[in-house]
Amino acid sequence: MKATAADLWGPATQKLGRLGTLTADDIQAITALPMKVREVKAGTYLFREGDEPSHCCVLIAGYANRHKLTTDGSRQIVSIHMRGDIIDLQQLLLTTADHSVQTLTAATLGMISIRQMKDLARERPSVGEAFWRDCLVDASTFREWVLNVGRRDAPARIAHLLCEFGTRSESAGLSRNGKFELPMTQEQLADATGLTPVHVNRTLQRLRAQGLIERTMRSIDVVDWDGLKLVAGFRGSYLHESMGGLRNS
């Protein structure tokens, strides 16, 4: 049985819907957009800093990250994405990409023409606002990441990353009782937290020794969710997930 457009769009429209008020017609209009499905391997670049992409991607399955490089070549991951995320909605209005996007795992992507997304956003203001809002939540997350790498020590940084990832996995329906995939190497965790792989290794061990997490290769089992939040100083409001955090009318 072949997946329908609605199936493929499901997680994404669900997420957009959570963020605001989309009518059935709006969702219908979104899923009607021509989409080319593409399967890619882990480590594939969707685009790189300096590119001018003509399509944006719905992440249908798998994980991806956005990152930037310093002039002397060290890498900083600035966000991690999972099923249902529309990556680089911002390219609707900014031509040149200021960062790169790369898959962390094998992934299924839905490629949609930026022009058509943009036309739709203009045609249906409520869809445009949903897109805009999605960008705003991204921006809020970047702010939290500035705080994370700027002002928290290594255990708190990693714990915070795990809390965010767990919370978002939960919302995306990718988590079961505190257990979720974390398909990142320790080197990638290091690039996401502004640390080194060696120190990430030691810090993860410490978190495990404290009875906060269990790690079985690429998946994380949060044993003590409250304890982890405490170490992280995690308050999830910056994710703007609940309706209470959103302006609806």
Add this chain to the structure above:
Amino acid sequence: MKATAADLWGPATQKLGRLGTLTADDIQAITALPMKVREVKAGTYLFREGDEPSHCCVLIAGYANRHKLTTDGSRQIVSIHMRGDIIDLQQLLLTTADHSVQTLTAATLGMISIRQMKDLARERPSVGEAFWRDCLVDASTFREWVLNVGRRDAPARIAHLLCEFGTRSESAGLSRNGKFELPMTQEQLADATGLTPVHVNRTLQRLRAQGLIERTMRSIDVVDWDGLKLVAGFRGSYLHESMGGLRNS
């Protein structure tokens, strides 16, 4: 002689115009929005994390910063704002503020009803897009800040902050031959770079000793702009200032 609405809006509409295609009518419509002008002292909070502001602010004169706090009370500044910036456009779509905004200097603010801004954005798609685009440039800047605090050492972090500030001051017409105001204490510089005041002090001295900058109280004189950019690893493209970096149609 009293300043007209167009005068007060000048720097802001200029900036929005740089970012896209606004017609004279659009600008007319923006400046026609009812605006309450307010003079405030340095250190005034425009709103705090958790607030649900009903107005957003055009910064007509002066400087401000956005910041977040960790649960144990340390502060991270996530952006700095100057004349012409519309602060917290994002509150058009996100009700609850996820950070605080505080003035760095005495400032003149134009307060505009969020509801009216939002109605205007819906009425005039090109205005809505200009607002959206402005938010996207903010987001791009946050990404660069994640990189800055995550992957650069102290001299590079501070140099980068200076490069960004200088570039934006220039665009806002606040700079004259490499010299611009930097109305921040060393403690605030520390909060913006994820360092401590003591280390900021030493690092500034080092940059001065290298002949890159001169500092006279609250203003910075960049002596060797290229040298500073080199230390910072600064490439300004993330600011999306030139039309080349923008999608126009």
Add this chain to the structure above:
DNA sequence: CGACAACTTGACGGGCGTCAACCGGAGTGG
């Protein structure tokens, strides 16, 4: 079973934080 990537561990060093004292200018009040 071999090759390669990812993870692990130890030793060592340095950049930056911490603590604490002191300086200097601006505002304030007597």
Add this chain to the structure above:
DNA sequence: CCACTCCGGTTGACGCCCGTCAAGTTGTCG
């Protein structure tokens, strides 16, 4: 006009968190 205060800047001593380097070990996939 000068003492007082306060805030911001400056300097030194010291220590720790985290980076660096390098050598294993484990896991994975042909």
